[in-house]
Amino acid sequence: MxxxxxMLGIGISPRRxxxxxxxxxxxxxxxxRVLPWRxxxxxxxxxxxxxxxxxxxxxxxxxxxxxxTARFATVRALARASEADVLAQWSGLGYYRxxxxxxxxxxxxxxxxxxxxxxxxxxxxxxxxxxxxTAAAIASIAFGEAxxxxxxxxxxxSSRMRGAPPNSKDEYWQQASEWLDxxxxxxxxxxxxxxxxxxxxxxxxxxxxxxARRWCVTQGQLSAEKRADSRHKHTVTYLLxxxxxxxxxxxxxxxxxxxxxxxxGMWELPTAESAEADAASVPLLQLKHSITVTDYEVRVIAGxxxxxQGSWVSVRELQSLPFTGLARKILRRLGVLTAY
DNA sequence: AATTCGTGGTG
DNA sequence: TCACCAAGAAT
Numbered sequence: 001m002x003x004x005x006x007m008l009g010i011g012i013s014p015r016r017x018x019x020x021x022x023x024x025x026x027x028x029x030x031x032x033r034v035l036p037w038r039x040x041x042x043x044x045x046x047x048x049x050x051x052x053x054x055x056x057x058x059x060x061x062x063x064x065x066x067x068x069t070a071r072f073a074t075v076r077a078l079a080r081a082s083e084a085d086v087l088a089q090w091s092g093l094g095y096y097r098x099x100x101x102x103x104x105x106x107x108x109x110x111x112x113x114x115x116x117x118x119x120x121x122x123x124x125x126x127x128x129x130x131x132x133x134t135a136a137a138i139a140s141i142a143f144g145e146a147x148x149x150x151x152x153x154x155x156x157x158s159s160r161m162r163g164a165p166p167n168s169k170d171e172y173w174q175q176a177s178e179w180l181d182x183x184x185x186x187x188x189x190x191x192x193x194x195x196x197x198x199x200x201x202x203x204x205x206x207x208x209x210x211x212a213r214r215w216c217v218t219q220g221q222l223s224a225e226k227r228a229d230s231r232h233k234h235t236v237t238y239l240l241x242x243x244x245x246x247x248x249x250x251x252x253x254x255x256x257x258x259x260x261x262x263x264x265g266m267w268e269l270p271t272a273e274s275a276e277a278d279a280a281s282v283p284l285l286q287l288k289h290s291i292t293v294t295d296y297e298v299r300v301i302a303g304x305x306x307x308x309q310g311s312w313v314s315v316r317e318l319q320s321l322p323f324t325g326l327a328r329k330i331l332r333r334l335g336v337l338t339a340y
Numbered sequence: 341a342a343t344t345c346g347t348g349g350t351g
Numbered sequence: 352t353c354a355c356c357a358a359g360a361a362t
Contacts, residue, residue: 053358060348060357094346097361131360151358193358202356203351231354262345292345325347 011162011175012215020215021181021188027211028191033058033198036065038190043117043142044075050137051102051129055095058197064093076115078106087266087322094325096263101129119143132173141186148176149189153196160200163217232294238269238330239303240284243312250312251336252305253321268327270310272301285333289326300330 012020032038035058037049048069052061068089072078078086083103090099105127109117118124121139125132132150139145150158150172158175159165166172181188199210207213207220241252254270256263285300313321318337331337 050358055345055357055359056347057349057357092347094348095359097345098359101360129360133359137358149358152356153358190358197358290347292347293343329347 011178014178016215017179020179020212023211023214024191024195025181025184025187028187028194031198032190032194036062041142043119043138044078045069046142047117047130047134047138048102050134050141051098052093054098054134056093060093064090074115075106075109075117078103079110079115084265084322088320091266091322092325092328096266098129104128105130117142119145121145121147137189140189144186146180146182146185148173148180148185149193150176151193151196153193153200156202157192157196157200157212160205160218161212161216231290233297234294235297235299237272237283237299237301239272239305240269240300240334241303241305241310243304245312245314249315251315251318252303252310253313253327254310256324263324265322266324266327267313267321268324269300269330270305270308272303285330287329287333289329291326296326298326298330300334 037046040046045065049061049065052065052068071089072081072086081103083100086099086103087096090096093099108127109115117138118127119139120143121135124130124135124138130138136145136147136149140147140149150169154176155165155172158172162175166175176192179188179192195210195212199206200212205220207216210216213219239252243250243252252270253267255267256265258264283299283301285298287298289296289298315336318331323331323337328337
């Protein structure tokens with residue numbers, strides 16, 4: 001008779017779970033990174049950090065977190081800020097829908113919850129931008145609710161420890177719930193993610209220093225599970241038009257419409273007409289830029305467009321505008337915008 | 341249910 | 352150089 005890969009056959013014996021919990025939590029206590037959002041118990045700030053960390057590395061999110069929580073120190077402060085201001089603070093971090101939903105959720109919290117962040121996973125789940133993962137993360141970390149999280153780290157760690165990925169997404173959540181340390185749910189969740197982010201790496205896991213090795217089936221013998229996703233390719237040409245007015249320099253920029261599906265309301269360079277693009281022999285700048293599933297070949301040419309859409313913006317005002325990441329990259333490369 | 345959203349580090 | 356991928360959510 002063939003053995004089936006059911007949960008009972010492939011998981012960790014319940015008898016061995018307490019020791020696993022102790023080992024992983026001890027490792028986390030001793031080796032967990034000191035991160036700014038781990039130094040606070042403010043639910044609002046933990047919420048901000050969790051949204052910033054959605055599909056975003058710790059290294060990228062850290063400085064944004066510091067700036068954002070300094071600028072908007074409370075839910076109320078965020079709620080009364082303008083969307084442009086919020087987007088400007090988010091500029092460069094990507095996935096701008098997160099910023100809009102966080103802003104909208106902050107307003108909701110002020111109006112519907114008297115400015116107090118909802119304290120349960122179930123209530124958090126109703127706020128825009130808070131899905132299954134984020135609701136459980138905030139509830140466990142900020143409020144100590146005994147609820148487990150599953151992110152891509154937990155999926156990888158869990159698959160390797162079990163020896164194989166489960167048959168469905170839901171089994172990840174079921175297993176995470178079984179493994180959860182219900183005395184320290186927030187720390188346990190962060191420990192699992194920390195393990196995936198620093199030890200149980202996608203490419204080559206550092207099994208030699210892994211605190212969970214005793215409980216791991218694969219121990220580095222990972223079955224390849226890669227998929228090649230086809231990417232789209234596009235070429236785009238932007239125009240750099242500048243003029244001097246009263247001794248101050250201004251650039252021609254365009255703001256995306258509020259109804260745009262992508263990056264609404266954010267600023268970028270005007271695109272060149274095809275005739276202009278063809279006529280320009282030597283671009284000022286040429287670079288590659290990828291936006292999720294599309295690879296762009298970007299050219300920037302000099303121009304002096306006097307009519308058409310766009311606004312002349314003084315270079316002094318540039319720092320406060322919510323630029324798209326591509327626009328920021330271009331302006332930085334051209335030396336127009338100093339790094340920030 | 342499969343796609344799409346941004347960006348930067350990494351090997 | 353370039354494909355992979357990261358504390359996911361919404362549609």
